[in-house]
Amino acid sequence: MAIHQENCEICERIAQCxxxxxxxxxxxMETGYAVLGDSQFFRGYSLLLCKTPATELDELTPEIRLKYLEEMALLAEAVRKVVQPHKLNYECLGNMVHHLHWHIFPRYSDDEQREKPVWAHDKAARRESQYNLDPARDAPLMAAIRDELQQLMQSHPE
Ligand SMILES: [Zn+2]
Structure with missing residues (x-):
């Protein structure tokens, strides 16, 4: 894997999982770990951390790549069913951390900036401590996404 870096945050998060x-x-999941995002400014914001420490999608084998994309879509579907947003945003950036991970952002109809990328929101506002992942507050949300995801995975066998 060409550009994968030392002290990779995604590798650390996977080790935590x-x-x-x-x-x-x-x-x-088969190709990755589904986690709730550190900031819940966008309620339900989740990520799929790729088990393979690749930087680009084309570095995955065709089989793993297809499965990874499918599992990203399943996680997105589970998030959508639980939080019922106006729209989902799917982002695969990796500009800072060179290890594939999908961001799934629910966007809400009361968001005045809903027509813009999530990054249009002021970074400081998105990172206010009230939005920090709170295991006590967010456990029901995580459980609901997990339940949906498990049901979807059962209805989408190999
Ligand atoms: Zn990594």
Whole structure:
């Protein structure tokens, strides 16, 4: 894997998932770990951390790539069913952390900036502490997404 970096945040998060220490852990899937995002400014914001430490989609084998994309779509569907947003945003950036991870952002109809990318929202506002992932507050949300995801995975067998 060409550009994968040392001290990778995604590798660290995956290690936390494996150790049962990731506060936002939702579910282990075949190609990745579904987790709730650190900031819940966009309620339901979730990520799919790729088990393969690749930087670009084209570095995955065709089989893993298709499965990874499918599982991203399943996570997105589960999030959509639980939080019922106006729209979902799907982002795969990796400009800072060179390890594939999907961002799933629910967008809401009362968001005055809903026609713009999530990044149009002021960074400081998005990171206000009231939006920090709170395991006590967010456990029901994570459980609901996990339940939906497990049902979807059962209805989409290999
Ligand atoms: Zn990594």
């Amino acid at each position: 494996k150790a049962g220490e990731h506060p936002g852990f939702i579910l282990e």
